[in-house]
Structure formats: structure tokens, C-alpha cells
Amino acid sequence: MKRSLFFIILFGLLGTACTSLYKKGQKQFSSGEYQYAISTFSKVLEKDPENKEANFYVAESYRLSNRIEKSSSYYEKLVEEDGTFENYYRLGQSYKSQGRAEEALEAFKEAQGLTLDDAYSNELKREIANLEKSDEIEDYWPYLELENYTLLNTAGPDYAPIVNEGYMYFTSSRQASGIYPGTGTAYTKLFRTRAEGIKVDVQNIQALPEFRNEEGLNQGAIAISPDGNTIIYARGNSTSKKDLPDVHLFASYFRGGGFTQPIWMPLNEDEFWWNSTPAFSPDGSVLYFASNRPGGYGGTDLYKATKLANGDFGNPVNLGPEINTPGNEMFPRLVADGKFFFASDGHAGFGKLDMFVAEPSEQGTVVKNLGPKINSVADDFGIYFTNYPQEGFITSNREGGAGDDDIYYFEDKTPKPKLVNIFLNVTTKEKQENGSEVILPQTRIALYDSANKMTGGDFTNQSGRVRLTLAPNADFSMIASKSGYFTKSITYTTKGKTPSQEELIQEITNITLDTTIILDALILEKSIVLDNIYYDLDKAEIRPDAALELDKLVTILKDNPTISIELSSHTDARATDAYNDALSQRRAESAVAYIVSKGIAPERLVAKGYGKRQLIIENAQTEDEHQVNRRTEFKVIDIK
Template identity: 80%
Template sequence: MKRSLLVFFLISLLGISCTSLPKKGQKQFASGEYQYAIGTFSRILEKDPDNRDANFYVAESYRLSNRVEKSSSYYEKLVDNEPEFENLYRLGLSYKAQGENEKAMESFERAKGLTVDDDYLRLVNHELSVLTKVGEIKDYWPNIEIQNYTSLNTAGPDYAPVASEGYLYFASSRQASGIYPATGVPYTKLFRTKAEGVRVDVQNIQAMPEFRNEEGLNQGAIAISPDGNTIIYARGNSTSNKDLPDVHLFASYFRGGGFTQPIWMPLNEDEFWWNSTPAFSPDGNTLYFASNRPGGQGGTDLYQATKLANGDFGNPVNLGAQINTPGNEMFPRVTKDGKIFFASDGHPGLGKLDIFVAEPIDGGGYEVKNLGPKVNSSADDFGIFFTNYPQEGFLTSNRAGGAGDDDIYSFEDKTPKPKVVNVLLNVTTLEKKEDGSEEILPQTRVALYDASNKMTGGDFSNQNGRVRFTLAPDENFSLIASKAGYFSKSITYDTRGKTPKQEDLIQDVTNIVLDTTIVLDVLVLDKAIVLENIYYDLDKADIRPDAAEELDKLVTILKDNPTISIELSSHTDARATDAYNDALSQRRAESAVAYMVSKGISEDRLVAKGYGKRQLIIKDAKTEEEHQVNRRTEFKVIEVK
């Protein structure tokens, strides 16, 4: 009898225990104690693997505690028994978080066929669109190198680093005094240590001294104003009924030699809205943060709030649908060039949260780009901070190979510095003698101008007529040589195609030595200088194209020598009458002058003179070649101001 009563008691106790487990788990789930709920319902699944409720609560607990990648086996059980939209959609999210994109697309397609609800269709169509674009992701910084800061990280979460005034601030579960029941990991506090760039003093990490870390809740992502006088951070997840029910932003201000106790910020607006991951604009006048408040695109969206006259931040504005998605956007970081870096699981990515950049485009709006596999992984990647934009900084990731949870990583852009090519141009200044020979012309001023006609150098040639300039490769230059008693002369010099390609260079610095000469003519008043190849059609004074090319050279001489005035003369051969030749040569001279005026030469500097056949070089010309010598155009300097 006693034995029968004992068996009955044990059976009754077991029944009560089985009945109480689901209620216990549901209570834990409803309280946001997701890790505890997972433990409770896992006990039921050990005996009943197909239990619908247990699979549901474990799957949802993983999803709601940001571990959706661990939920797929439980959603699969639910789908096998209840192929409903929500089960298939969330199974797709789980596959996507694991990088199993084909499985994810199959689940999303099945889910799409099970609903006519517009909101559901918008969600699933967005996910399908995102997955089709994953193959287009490219590395934003092809030469970036990322390293786990192993000596800084612990087995628990270490995340969201921010540098300010020689210190690195971050959130960490070290020195924790309790367990966050949603994830089963210790609560996080705020710490700091000295840092220079990405080099961190890991031996002297301390709890941040500006204000006291609170016990029994998470103190997370932190922002420090550019002037160092305002600290804003996320605080929440308390299990106390007397505390706020969600995560909110708190601010501490430097007053009277110290920081104030943190106070709740009015921009949180509602105690049931989640507000976190703050960041200041480079000028400190705008605060960016993430929130799940109503009216957004879905999940958590990025907002900006402008500093008010009283120093608070107000009137949060959603950053819009180009940046925000039905998924989650958080951890904004705005740079001086107007780019917005942020984390998202709603844009085309490699798994869970990836880091993206929104680049401003002409006409307004943004183009969003994934930073690519050199930065992102299939796990969560977020919280980028630049210590020297864009060359180096920190980010957070819980990718494989870390210390066990969220870890802080440093990154540096290792793009090789381009090899330097110097073009060393040796310029020799010469003068042309009466017999046509050339001799060294020392102490000649040579000026160097770039393609925009800006003077970039100048010097006098030495006794050997040499002067050297260092030029950039693949550019256009001009050189003007001048000396009293000589015509100034300009030449162009092009270094394009005269240097090796970058990929062919071996040394860090390569000097290419090139040479050129500038020959100056003696400037003599009233000395006739023949312009070669100035031809006119028979009995005409129109400037032919070939004559225009020669006159352009004279235009250059006049521009190089702005202090001279010239007489431009036209001569005919001995054939035809004096009156006819005088008139024809005058028209030709005037036509040439008019052409040069059209090229920008002041008419005051030009005198047109037709000499007809009165100044023949060959007086008894017989052949056509001899007549051509007489038919010439000349100029002579008649004044030097």
C-alpha cells in the first residue's frame, strides 16, 4: 500500500513538473528572459523534439535576442507541421543570417505564396531583392587589413569603441556583476584606456571615471562630442520593475570641473521605444542614433536630431528609405566629407549585420554601398570608428575566430604608396647668330608654368646656359625664356608618355632626366625678319590656312614679348605695274594684321605696310623660284616700350 502511494505521488509530481515547465518558459519569454526561456523549453524538447510550442519559443527567443542564425532547426520543425508565412519568413531570415542564401530564397518564395497581406509582401519582396544583389558586393577598400585586438578583448562582449582626447572608450562585460537574462551573458559597462591611433594601452583599462557605471543593466554604445564636453550613451535592459522598460539614451555634461550624473534625454520621447547607438556629427551640432519608434521603415531606423538653443537635441528626423530598410539600421558614423557609415541587416549583405556607407550624390540623396568581404563577415559587423579617416580605426564583430563574443578589431588601409617619378628637365638656353649657328646664352631667365598657366618655378640659366626643373609626370607645361636684348620665347613641354608605368617601377623614387633647348633671337630695331611660307592665292589677299599657321607663330612672339610693336610688311615680285603691286601688297599686309588682331593682339602694336615691288631681294629675277623669294612677308620691331 505504501509502495502504491509512493508511485502515485511520483507520477503526480512528474505531471505537475511537466505542466509547470511550459508556463515557466512562457513567463520567462514574456519577461524578455530569452536565454532562460531557451533553457526551459530545451528541457521539454529533450523528451519531445516535435513539441510545437517548445520549438516556437526557442526559435523566437533566439531571433529576439539577436541570434536568429541559431533558430533554423526549430523553425524547420514548425514549417514541417505548419508551413505558414511567418514560420517560412523567419526560417528564411535564419538561413540568410548563416549565409545560406539559396535556402533563404527558397523559404522566402514559399512564404510569398502564402500571403496576400501587403505588409508581408513588402517584407518578403525586399528580402528577395536583397538576396539577388549579394553577388554584386565588392570591396570598398581593397587593401584594408583587419586584426582582432586580442589583448584588448575578453571571452564576453567587448564592443563599440570610440576614441576621444587620447582615450579609447568601449563597452565590455569585464568586471560584470550580473547576467543579462535575454542572452545569458554578463551585463556590460563602460571602460576607457589610453590610446594613440589604433595603438591601445591594454594594461591600464579602467571603468570610465566620468560617472559611475550602474549595476544590473547594460551600459552600451557611447558617443563623445568633438569638444569632449558631452557624453551620450545607451542604457537599459534592467530587470527591475522600477526602471525603464527599454533601452534609452542618457547624457552627461562637463560642468564645474567634472561630469554630471547622466540624465534621460527628451528625444527618447516614449519609454517603450528603443533608442541606442548614438554618434555626433563632426561639428557636434547633430546627433545621429537608431530607434524603433513608429513611422520608420521597419525594425530599427537611423535618425538625426539637431542641437537646440538650450543644448538639448530635439525633433528627430528619419534618414529616409535610401538608408533605412524594413530590417535594422544602427551604429551610424558621419565623416567630414558627408558620408554616413552604418550597420544594417536590411541592405544586400553577407549574413547578419554588415557595415555600409551612404555616399551623398549630386542632386541630393545617397548611394549605399556594402564595404565588402574585406570588412564584413557572415556574422555581425558593426560600430565602425575612424581614428584617422579613412586610413585606420576600429570596428566590432562576433565573427568566427574571436575571443568568444563581440570583439573589437582594428583596421588599417595598407594600400601601397604609389612609387614616385620625378621628371628632371634640363633646359639649355641658346642664341641664334647671324650665320645661323647657335651659342650658349647664359643668365637667361626661364619661367615654368603648369597646364592652368600658373607659374610653378623660375630661375636663371648658369654660365653653361643650363637650368633644371622638376616636373610631374603625365602633365603639360610651358616654358618662357627671356633676356634683355632678345625676343622672349615660349615653348610647350609635355611629360605624358615619357615616364615608365607604375607597374614597371622597381624603386620607390625614380628620376627621369630629359633635355630640351630654347633658342632666342637677338632683338634689333628695324631689322627685317622674313616669315617663311606666307603664301597668297594669285591676285588675292585672303589668309590661307597654311599662311595662318605661320602668322600664329608671330602671334606667339608678340604675346611672349608684350612690350614690342612691329611693322608687318608684304612684298610682291617685279611683275605687274607698281600701282597694282602696291595696292595688292597693302591689302595683304592689312589682311595679316587683321588676322593677328582677331587672335588677341592689340591693333596699336601693329602697322601694316605694303611695299609692292620696291624692295626686291633679287632685282633681275628670272625663274619662278627667284620670283618667290621676292614675294615675301616680313616683320620688324619698330618700338620697344
């Protein structure tokens, strides 16, 4: 009897204790003291692991304090006992934050069958689509290398660095004076140290000297205007009932040789709205920030506020659905070329917050994940460039760090392209009367690039050779000139004549190419036959095939601007003299008109029809012999 009474009393005491813990934990949860609530409800679960309410409060406390990855075992208990849409949805989010994509997909699909709400259904479709896209994400900067700034980081949070006028400013819990009950971590303050690019003085870190850090609350995510005269940062999470109930933006201005005490910014608008992660545009005229104010797309959205005449920022505008999602967007960063970087857990990523870039295009804004070189399953955020886009900082709480949010630096290690030297051996020759070719020494060769800018040249040696240096994958032109010869221009390309970078083995590869330029002697009154100048029977109009040949003469005239020519047309011996004279004159005039239409001055040209008076083959019998007689010629009649 006494023993039975003992157990009744014991169970009664245990029940009273559980009820007391439950009420205590509920109060802590309602006050946002999530770490305290986790500790309290964990004691309940030690005695009753299946307690539905305790599992719910622990799971939600982890989720609401941005540690949803730790909540999966508690949501698993909840779906076993109560498989609601909410429980499966949160379980899927927890799996996703751990990189457990297959399990997250399964949980989201279970949740799909448990709701008829269109908004919830669309959110699940987005989550599922994002998970299915995660395998397709490629590195935005393939050669970027990321390193933990080990000597800078502590076991607590260190995050969101920026650089201004030779100093790095960042947030850290070092020198903490209290514990933030929402996460159980130390309160954060603002610090600075000297920095040159990504090289940071880790020995002389000091608390922000511009104004004093406050005690018993979180201060972080600092932004400094390009001119250095305005500091804006986020401040909140105070346990004092006299303080603001949420996180807000505060500003300090440089006045009279120092910075003012920080003041609450009007763009916060409402004391119950969360506002944080500010960043200035490159010119300082726009302030970007994150907020959970009503009218957004869900979670925290990114906004921009313009600088007003009095120096404040106002008229906040939501950046729209291309950037904002039903998830969370924060830590904005606009760079000078118009690209907009930000962190999000709502776009397709690897787990929790990933970093993205929004690029303007003709089709609108295109959002791209920065890829696995930058992002991880954990939170990755707060990108800052010290030399865009080659180097800078990010923040991450990925595995392998010092214990919480850590500062990482990155550098673009794109390998230098292997060097290709192209040497072109140019040989100049002269065409003889008998059709043979002989070396033509001391010929001037001028080399021009595709923009018609002279890039090299020299005279050929006694062997008629000169070596020029050309760039790979480029177009060139060369002009060969020598007194007593027609100047000649030719085009030359190195495109397709060198191996690709992937095929190159040596750091420096030399490639030698060869070409020959043949010049004709410039002799007054010497007739030169233009090949393939044909006309339709009894007609004088320039046919397309004849135009191609006349274009070659146009080039000769442009290359040799000091010469004037006679262009002559000849017929065969058939038909009367008068008919052939008139036909040949019309043909010669037609050819001259075509050449003039190509930009050659008419005073440099004389049209002459010789009919059948200058036959090459007398008494021609075959059609081929008649064709030899039907020809178009030119001769130089004057040299200015």
C-alpha cells in the same frame, strides 16, 4: 497489472512535467527572458524533438535576442511540419546570417509563393536582390588592414569604442554584477582608458569615472559631445518592474566642476520605444540615434535630433528610405566631409549587420557597403575614426575573436607610391643664315608649371645644355632668353612619358628626357618671312590657316615685349603697281588688326604694303616662283 499501472503513472508524470515546462518557458519568452526560455524549451525538445511549439519558441528566442544564426535547425523543423510564409522567411534570414546564400535564396523563394501581401512580397524581393548583389561588393578601402585588439577584449562583449580628449570610452561586460536574461550574457557597463589614436592603454582600464555605472542593467553605446561637456548613452534591460520597460537614451552634463547624474532624455518620447546608439555630428549641433518608434521603415531606423536653445535635443527626424530599410539600421557616424557611416542588415551585405557609407551626390544619396575588408557574415558595427579615414575602430563578433563582440582596430596600409624622378636635358641652339644650327651657350632657361609658377631654371653651360627636374604627369612651359636673340617660350609635358605605378619595379626610378630650343638672332631691320600666310585671290581677309601662322608671331611679340615690328605684305609681279600696292597694304593692315585682337598693343605694330617693289625672284615664270614673291614678312624696327 502493476507494471502497466507503473507506465501509466510515469507517462502522466512526464506529461505534467512537459506542461509545466511549457508554461514556464512561455512566461519567460513573454517577459523577454529569451535565454531562460531557450533553456526551458530545450528540455522539452530533449524528450520530444519534433514538438512544434518548443521549436518555435527556441527559434524565436534566438532571433529576438539577435542570435538568429543559431535558429536555423529549429526553423527547419517548423517548415517540415508547417511550411508557412513566416517559417520560410525566418529560415531564410537564419541562413543569410550564416552566409549560406544559396539556401537563403531557396527559402526566400519558397516564402514568395506563400503570400499575397504586397509588403511581404516587396520585402522578399529586397532580400533576394540583396543576396544576388553580395558577390558584387568591393572593398571601399582596398588597402585597409583589420586586427583584433586581443589585449583589450574579454570573453564577454566589448564594443562601440570612441575617443575623446586622450581617453577611449567603450562598453564591456567586465566587472559584471549579474546576467541579462535576454541573452544569458553578463550586463554591460561603461569604461575608459587612456588612448592615443588607436594605441590604447590596456593595463589601466577603469569604470567610467564621470558618473557611476548602475547595477542590474545594460549600459552602453556612449557618445560624447565634441566639447566634452555632454555624455549620452543607452540604458535599459533592467529586470525590475519599477524600471523603464525598454532601452532609452540618458544624458549627463558637465556642471560646476563635475558631471550630473544621468537623466532620461525627452527625445525618447515613449517608454515603450527602443532608443539607442547615439552619436554627435562633428560640430555637436545634431544628435543621431537609432529607434524603433512608429512611423519608420521597419526594424530600427536612424533619426537625427537638433540641439535646442536649452541644450536638449529634440524634433527627431527619420533619415529617410535612402538610408533606412525594413531591416535594422543603427550605430550612426557622420564625419566632417559629409559622409555618413552606419550599420545595417537591410542593405546588400554579407550576413548580419554590415557597415555602410552614405555619400551625397548630384543624383542623391548613394549607399555603399564597406566591403569584405571591414564586414563579415557576423555583426559588424560601431565604426569610429581616430584619424579619418586612415585609422580607427570597429566592433565585430566574427569568428576568431575572444568569444563575443570584440573591438578591432584598422589602419590604411596603402603602399607609398614609387618615386619617379624626371630629368630633362635642354639644349639651346642658334639658327644660322644658311639654315644650320649651332650651340648657343649661356642661355637662360626658366621653367614654369601649369599654374604659371616658376619651379626651376638655370643658364645653359658652354655646351648649350642645362638639366631641369620635372614632376611626372604634368604640364610645363619653358622660356629661353639671351641678349641679342628673340626670347622664345615652348610648352612641354611629361604626361605619357613615364611608366604607370604598376609597371614600376624600383622604389625610385630616374628617367632622362631631351629637348632642344632654337633661338633666332634679334637684328634690327632684318626681314623674317612668315611661312604659309595665304589669302584668297584679290582678298585681304585672314584665312584660318593664315591665322595659325600669325598666332606664332603673336607668341613672339608676347615673349619679347620690348620690340616693335613692321609687318609687310608683298605681291607677285602680275597686275599693276597701283593695284598691288593697295592690295598688299590692305593685307598688311588685316594681319596687324588680327594681331591687335590677340592682345598686342597697336603702337608696337606698323602695317606696310610693298606691292611688287621688293621681288625676291625677278622675272618669275612658274606658280611656285610667284608664290615665293607673294609673302608676308616682319622685321624689328625698335627695341625699347
